Amino acid sequence: MPGENDRKDCVIGVDFGGTKILAGVFDAKFECIGRARVSTKADRGADEVIGRIARCVREAVDECDLDLKEIIFAPNLGWNDVPLKKELEKLLERPVFLENDCNVCTLGVYEVELKAKPRDVVGIFLGTGIGGGLILEGKLYSGFNRTAGEIGHMVLEVSGPKCGCGNKGCFEALASRTAIFRKIKEAVKEGQKTLLTEMLGPELEDLRSGDLRKAIKRGDKFVEHIVEEAAEYTGIAVSNLINILNPEVVVIGGGLMEQLEDEMLAIIVETAMDYAMPGTTKGIEIIATRLGDDAGITGGAVLARKHSE
Amino acid sequence: MPGENDRKDCVIGVDFGGTKILAGVFDAKFECIGRARVSTKADRGADEVIGRIARCVREAVDECDLDLKEIIFAPNLGWNDVPLKKELEKLLERPVFLENDCNVCTLGVYEVELKAKPRDVVGIFLGTGIGGGLILEGKLYSGFNRTAGEIGHMVLEVSGPKCGCGNKGCFEALASRTAIFRKIKEAVKEGQKTLLTEMLGPELEDLRSGDLRKAIKRGDKFVEHIVEEAAEYTGIAVSNLINILNPEVVVIGGGLMEQLEDEMLAIIVETAMDYAMPGTTKGIEIIATRLGDDAGITGGAVLARKHSE
Numbered sequence: 001m002p003g004e005n006d007r008k009d010c011v012i013g014v015d016f017g018g019t020k021i022l023a024g025v026f027d028a029k030f031e032c033i034g035r036a037r038v039s040t041k042a043d044r045g046a047d048e049v050i051g052r053i054a055r056c057v058r059e060a061v062d063e064c065d066l067d068l069k070e071i072i073f074a075p076n077l078g079w080n081d082v083p084l085k086k087e088l089e090k091l092l093e094r095p096v097f098l099e100n101d102c103n104v105c106t107l108g109v110y111e112v113e114l115k116a117k118p119r120d121v122v123g124i125f126l127g128t129g130i131g132g133g134l135i136l137e138g139k140l141y142s143g144f145n146r147t148a149g150e151i152g153h154m155v156l157e158v159s160g161p162k163c164g165c166g167n168k169g170c171f172e173a174l175a176s177r178t179a180i181f182r183k184i185k186e187a188v189k190e191g192q193k194t195l196l197t198e199m200l201g202p203e204l205e206d207l208r209s210g211d212l213r214k215a216i217k218r219g220d221k222f223v224e225h226i227v228e229e230a231a232e233y234t235g236i237a238v239s240n241l242i243n244i245l246n247p248e249v250v251v252i253g254g255g256l257m258e259q260l261e262d263e264m265l266a267i268i269v270e271t272a273m274d275y276a277m278p279g280t281t282k283g284i285e286i287i288a289t290r291l292g293d294d295a296g297i298t299g300g301a302v303l304a305r306k307h308s309e
Numbered sequence: 310m311p312g313e314n315d316r317k318d319c320v321i322g323v324d325f326g327g328t329k330i331l332a333g334v335f336d337a338k339f340e341c342i343g344r345a346r347v348s349t350k351a352d353r354g355a356d357e358v359i360g361r362i363a364r365c366v367r368e369a370v371d372e373c374d375l376d377l378k379e380i381i382f383a384p385n386l387g388w389n390d391v392p393l394k395k396e397l398e399k400l401l402e403r404p405v406f407l408e409n410d411c412n413v414c415t416l417g418v419y420e421v422e423l424k425a426k427p428r429d430v431v432g433i434f435l436g437t438g439i440g441g442g443l444i445l446e447g448k449l450y451s452g453f454n455r456t457a458g459e460i461g462h463m464v465l466e467v468s469g470p471k472c473g474c475g476n477k478g479c480f481e482a483l484a485s486r487t488a489i490f491r492k493i494k495e496a497v498k499e500g501q502k503t504l505l506t507e508m509l510g511p512e513l514e515d516l517r518s519g520d521l522r523k524a525i526k527r528g529d530k531f532v533e534h535i536v537e538e539a540a541e542y543t544g545i546a547v548s549n550l551i552n553i554l555n556p557e558v559v560v561i562g563g564g565l566m567e568q569l570e571d572e573m574l575a576i577i578v579e580t581a582m583d584y585a586m587p588g589t590t591k592g593i594e595i596i597a598t599r600l601g602d603d604a605g606i607t608g609g610a611v612l613a614r615k616h617s618e
Contacts (some may be wrong), residue, residue, distance in 0.1 A: 001372075120453055132553075136445055143555025145427055147589040150552040155545050155584065157467045167584055169466075186461065236464050243442075243459040246452025275464065275476055280456040 010066060013108070013300025014056060014075035015101065018042050021053055023060035024297035025241040029190065030112045032294065034064030050084065054091040068092065074099065074304040083130065097307045099140075101296060102149055106133025108141050108299025109251050111290045119250035122241050124151060125254035125295075126234065129164075130172040134245070150177070156236055171237045175230040177256045181207055183226050195220040209259035216263055224263070230256075231264040234270025238286060246284075253289040261288045320617065321366060321373060322417070322609025323384035324410065327351050330362055332369035333606035334380065339421045359393065363400040366463065374491070377401065383408070383613035389517055406616045408449075410605060411458055415442025416449050417608025418560050418598045427557035431550050432598075433460060434563035438473075439481040451596030461485070465545055480546045484539040486523065486565045492535050504529040518568035525572055533572070539565075540573040544580020547595060551585040555593075562598035570597045 009028035014021065018040060025034040036059035038052055053075060061068050074097040075088065088096045100105075106123030110116060116138065123133040134141040142148050152172035153165050160169025161179070173179055185204055188197060195215040196204055215223040238250050240255030250272070257264065269286045291298055318337035323330065327349060334343040345368035347361055362384060370377050379447055384397065397405045408416075415432030419425060425447065434440040440463030443450040451457050461481035462474050470488070471480025481490055485495040497506060504524045505513055524532040547559050559581070566573065578595045600607055 118453075134553075136450065137448075139446075141445065141554075144427075144557040144593060145555055145589055145591050147586065148553065148555040150555075150586050150589060153552045153586050154549045155465055158542070158545060159468075165586060175534070211360060236467060240463045240549075241553070243462045244443075244550070245450075246457040246459075247453055248453040277456065277459050277462050280452075280454055280459060282454050283511055285454060295349065 010071055011301045011304035012060060012071045012073045013104075013297035013302070013304065014053060014057060015072060015296025015300060016040060016049075016053055017101070021049075021056045022293065022297050023053075023056040024294065024301065025060050025064050025066060026298065026301035030298060030301060032297070034060045034062075034066070035207055035297070036060040036063060050087045050091065053088060054064045057202070059093060068094065072304040072308045073097075074300040074307070076102070088267075095105060095307070097303055099300075099303055100131075100133075100142075100146075100149070102131030103133040103142065104299035104303060105253060105295035106135060106149075106251070106299065107302050108297075109253065109291055109297045110135045111302045112298050113289060113291055114249060114251070120245065120247040121249045121251060122151075122238075122239075122245060122247045123149075123289075124234070124238070124250065124252045126176060126252065126256040127254040128177055130176045130254075132241075136245070145259075151237065151241065154237060155238060156240070157281060171233065174233040175237070177209055178225055180212070180230050184223065184230075187222070187226075192222055195224050196223060209256050213259050213263065227260060227263050228267055231267035232271050234264065235268045236275055237276030238268060238272035242272060242280050242284065246280050248284055250284070251289050252287070253291065253295055255293075258292050259286055315521075317382055320610045320613035321369060321380050321382045322413075322606035322611075322613065323362060323366060323382065324413070324605025324609060325358075325362055326410070330358075330365045331606050332362075332365040333603065333610065334369050334373050334375065335607065335610035339607060339610060341606070343371075343375070344606070345372060356372060356535060358428060359396045359400065362397060366401060377403065381613040381617045382406075383413070383609040383616070395597065404616070406612055408612055409440075409442075409451075409455075409458070409608075411440030412442040412449055412451065412609035414562060414604035415458075415560070415598075415608070416611050417604045417606075418562065418600055419444045420611045421607050422598060422600055423558060423560070429554065429556040430558045430560060431460075431547075431556045433543070433547070433550075433556060433559065433561045434604075435485060435561065435565040436563040437486055439485045439563075441550075442498040445554070460546065460550065463546060463549060465542060465549070480542065484546070485520055485540040489521070489535055489539050489565075492538075493532065496531070496535075501531055501532050505532060512575060518565050522568050522572065527574045536569060536572050537576055540576035541580050543573065544577045545584055547577060547581035548584030551581060551589050551593065553588050557593055559593070559595045560598050561596070562600065562604055564602075566597055566600050 012025045014023045021038050024032045024038050036056050067071045085096050102125050123129050132149040133150035134149050149197040153170045155169050157169035161173050163173035165169035253309050323332045330347050332345050333341045336342050345365050347365045351391045394405050411434050430444040441458040441460035443458050444604050462479045464478050466478030470482050472479035472482035
């Protein structure tokens with residue numbers, strides 16, 4: 001019950017991307033006591049989106065019978081072109097703090113799911129693209145230009161497939177949802193049989209991560225193989241990060257992982273343990289986050305709390 | 310003149326590897342005021358080597374007219390099997406501190422060459438193998454099992470050449486001195502012409518990094534190409550580290566770099582800047598260390614000073 005919470009301890013986290021805006025109000029124990037979700041409508045332009053973020057925040061606040069004035073707010077940064085912080089502070093009349101989305105997700109997992117116990121944690125988020133966040137010595141690490149954690153563009157195969165960034169063989173070009181979908185569509189064009197075309201038609205319109213899981217469960221060996229390959233590349237990326245940073249915990253999230261944990265996690269762990277140098281892996285954990293879609297709003301709330309302390 | 314130094318501020322750094330032991334006495338300003346060098350004679354066993362380390366320390370101390378009792382000592386760790394710290398403390402009657410060699414080298418470069426100005430620095434050492442060290446937020450970062458910085462086994466080319474560690478396509482298998490020599494010897498066996506065989510005979514016995522430089526200076530395009538390839542892989546490894554850690558300075562050292570800086574550094578910088586994500590490289594520097602062979606003993610002295618503070 002909201003009445004049980006000291007209202008001054010409540011913070012709100014916002015996560016916004018190209019398709020949706022999520023806002024969550026969190027109490028002193030980082031329990032989510034109110035939430036709202038609206039579509040982004042990015043095509044309507046920056047002003048409209050900022051207005052929609054503000055609306056989403058107000059809806060989440062209304063949900064839990066709090067007054068907006070009591071709340072600090074931290075959206076994830078997914079957008080550099082607009083003076084987002086200033087505009088939102090004007091609209092909401094509260095301080096706003098921004099941070100890169102994968103950093104925020106890692107922070108949320110670290111503080112709420114891992115209870116800030118391990119000192120060094122690497123977060124990996126597999127979705128349309130691949131991003132990461134680093135907690136080093138108990139703190140979010142962001143580096144000289146605040147760009148640390150761009151693990152999706154770590155080159156794993158110099159002569160590999162072209163990546164959106166212009167390089168070849170980036171982790172993202174080998175193991176993101178985009179990479180998996182591209183491989184499937186290319187193979188189907190070349191005559192590969194798959195249950196996916198039965199499910200979705202020959203053009204594989206509206207293909208989603210969940211469809212891959214369904215096809216695998218129904219025995220589609222082709223889709224299984226493609227997903228396994230992505231899991232192996234992810235395992236190699238994890239081993240690189242273990243060799244470089246020797247974290248205590250590697251936590252993997254993102255939409256792809258949420259849908260395909262059963263199919264991917266064991267292969268990721270096995271490959272990473274096999275590739276990492278002896279001595280580096282003793283006692284370390286490679287796990288999937290349980291926060292799912294809430295990692296961003298949870299991390300936003302943690303960030304807001306840190307700024308308000 | 311040693312008399313000008315406050316003797317209590319003197320520390321000694323030791324760097325030992327498979328072939329040689331280096332010891333250096335450093336004053337309060339980390340100027341080296343005495344040094345000694347002996348061969349390791351690793352084949353004579355641990356006890357003999359420990360005795361030789363102690364002898365090397367005594368010779369360096371004798372060199373600068375100090376009494377051993379005034380000195381704190383920090384050898385690099387290159388050896389896990391022997392209770393090295395205890396044995397040396399017994400022999401030298403002084404506290405001894407141990408640390409991984411590439412970590413120590415990075416620490417030396419950071420404190421003495423870079424004057425501890427940048428917050429985040431990655432050190433890369435190209436030699437027989439490839440190792441690294443990380444200074445993050447102004448401190449040596451070592452991770453959960455104290456193994457952080459194993460950058461030589463970052464996979465850059467999943468389908469690349471076999472590495473000593475059992476994996477394929479590690480940075481070390483693509484760009485170390487061992488990798489370069491292997492490529493040259495393989496090509497020579499297959500009939501490749503090179504000035505190196507004129508210089509060293511058909512078996513390329515006693516091939517050294519300096520020979521590569523000499524051959525390139527005399528116009529050997531084959532050797533130039535092999536070295537350029539190693540520099541390109543190093544540039545890609547640097548870009549991976551920039552994407553992941555976004556350091557302010559990447560500093561490259563090691564025997565290979567010392568001999569081939571003119572041939573490699575520009576290519577490394579160009580490749581890294583080309584591969585790294587836009588936004589990550591603004592204002593960052595990729596440089597070669599000026600400490601050369603002294604990076605280890607300098608870092609050892611820094612470590613000893615830190616422990617004595």
